[in-house]
Amino acid sequence: MAEAxxxxxxxxxxxxxxxxxxxxxxxxxxxFVDTRRERPAPEALKAWAQAxxxxxxxxxxxxxxxKNLLPQRRNPESDPEWMLxxxxxxxxxxxxxxxxxxxxxxxxxxxxxxxxxxxxGRATA
Numbered sequence: 290m291a292e293a294x295x296x297x298x299x300x301x302x303x304x305x306x307x308x309x310x311x312x313x314x315x316x317x318x319x320x321f322v323d324t325r326r327e328r329p330a331p332e333a334l335k336a337w338a339q340a341x342x343x344x345x346x347x348x349x350x351x352x353x354x355x356k357n358l359l360p361q362r363r364n365p366e367s368d369p370e371w372m373l374x375x376x377x378x379x380x381x382x383x384x385x386x387x388x389x390x391x392x393x394x395x396x397x398x399x400x401x402x403x404x405x406x407x408x409x410g411r412a413t414a
Contacts, residue, residue: 292390293317293318293319293320293390294312294317294318294319294320294387294388294389294390295319295320295321295322295387295388296308296309296312296319296320296321296322296385296386296387296388297322297324297329297382297385297386297387297388298321298322298323298324298382298384298385298386299323299324299325299379299380299384300321300323300325302384302385304384304385304397304398305321305384305385305398307398308385308387308398308403309321311398311403312403312407315407315408317407319387321385324379324382325379325380328376328379329375329376329379331369331372331376334347334371334372334375334376335368335372337386337388337394338368338371340392340393340394341394341396344365344368344371346383346396347375347382347383347386347396348375348381348382348383349381349382349383349384352380352381353380354378354379354380354381355380355381358374358378358381362374362378383396383397384397384398385397385398387403389406393406
């Protein structure tokens with residue numbers, strides 16, 4: 290059996306629900322990790338930031354969680370500050386973050402990136 294993708298996100302978000310539904314509909318195995326219940330390890334966060342091209346690529350600055358941060362928390366200046374912020378406020382992450390078995394990271398659920406990466410699968414009309 291092929292290793293499954295791991296989706297990290299908040300269970301209640303629309304993007305996570307859509308991503309999970311798409312994977313099921315197309316016959317792709319996955320495991321979901323709610324980042325509010327199971328906070329990502331600092332090493333994982335740093336690896337994700339590197340894979341995504343930087344911390345800004347991981348953060349949803351238009352989301353409610355970011356907007357609710359105190360202004361002084363919105364400008365982390367170091368990796369440890371970013372990791373602490375995200376671990377304290379997992380809602381600031383773009384939803385979902387999909388870690389594929391080969392280490393590839395997909396950020397969010399937009400732009401057909403799942404179709405490009407997984408193909409159409411066994412979806413039926």
